[in-house]
Amino acid sequence: MGGRRITLVAVGVAVLATPTIASAVELEPGRMVVYEAGRSVPQSQLVDLGDPEDLGGTVLSGDPRIAARVDHQRDGVTAGVFQATRGRIRIHFPFTEHATITVGSVTLTDESGQRRTLRPGDSYLIRQGSTILWDVRGARVQKSFFNRVEAADRPGPMRVYDAHDELPQSQLTDLGDPADLGGTVLSGDPRIAARVDDVSGPFTAGVFQATRGDIQIAFPFTEHATVLSRSVTLSDQTGARRRLGVGDSYLIRRASSILWQVRQPRVQKSFFNVVEQP
Numbered sequence: 201m202g203g204r205r206i207t208l209v210a211v212g213v214a215v216l217a218t219p220t221i222a223s224a225v226e227l228e229p230g231r232m233v234v235y236e237a238g239r240s241v242p243q244s245q246l247v248d249l250g251d252p253e254d255l256g257g258t259v260l261s262g263d264p265r266i267a268a269r270v271d272h273q274r275d276g277v278t279a280g281v282f283q284a285t286r287g288r289i290r291i292h293f294p295f296t297e298h299a300t301i302t303v304g305s306v307t308l309t310d311e312s313g314q315r316r317t318l319r320p321g322d323s324y325l326i327r328q329g330s331t332i333l334w335d336v337r338g339a340r341v342q343k344s345f346f347n348r349v350e351a352a353d354r355p356g357p358m359r360v361y362d363a364h365d366e367l368p369q370s371q372l373t374d375l376g377d378p379a380d381l382g383g384t385v386l387s388g389d390p391r392i393a394a395r396v397d398d399v400s401g402p403f404t405a406g407v408f409q410a411t412r413g414d415i416q417i418a419f420p421f422t423e424h425a426t427v428l429s430r431s432v433t434l435s436d437q438t439g440a441r442r443r444l445g446v447g448d449s450y451l452i453r454r455a456s457s458i459l460w461q462v463r464q465p466r467v468q469k470s471f472f473n474v475v476e477q478p
Contacts, residue, residue: 376391
């Protein structure tokens, strides 16, 4: 397919090559950032990155413009909010990324021919080195994102996590009592389980489940996660308390102490976490 050649350092985050927003921005431990499905970030909070020229892909149609807000950046990890306007672009991902659509929709096609339209609350995991066709038909799409630059490419099929799509218990590995993994159980008898979809060096991605109960968690990693089914209430060290429903996401920094409260039989989330150095 023909098109205008650009370098779009991932329609995930052109920020890696943009001095105006590439200055060190580190999320303070103890403070979470919540991204609500269906709620857009005002344009005043986004840095306009303009035409995606000089930033790793090929524009196939339209005149897409991109913008971003960086909420955390450290040691090859970048997280925040990204926006792209109408257009069709072929992207070679320069990092591994977990992202969740917050507003609008985008159709993604990978090299295996898998084609999926993602709407608010839907998430994807795309590995570094993968080539993806990114197609925005509406006015714009926004997503929360968390990506990490790896030492080498590991291309492969994308994985999509649909909002409201709860994994069957047969696909999860029982991890037992959260106290065995560093959590402090405050009430109830919560059990945890997970399915790991990708592991590489200091990062892990997949689906996590916790049953009813209150747990105080000292996060051993920095994590971006999205609620897939039911809900969870989180309280951080600043006193902020947020109920996250299906499609809502959070960003929590390593060494944060978070109160995790599940009032329903269970909650599931897709996640991507990285063990950052102190």
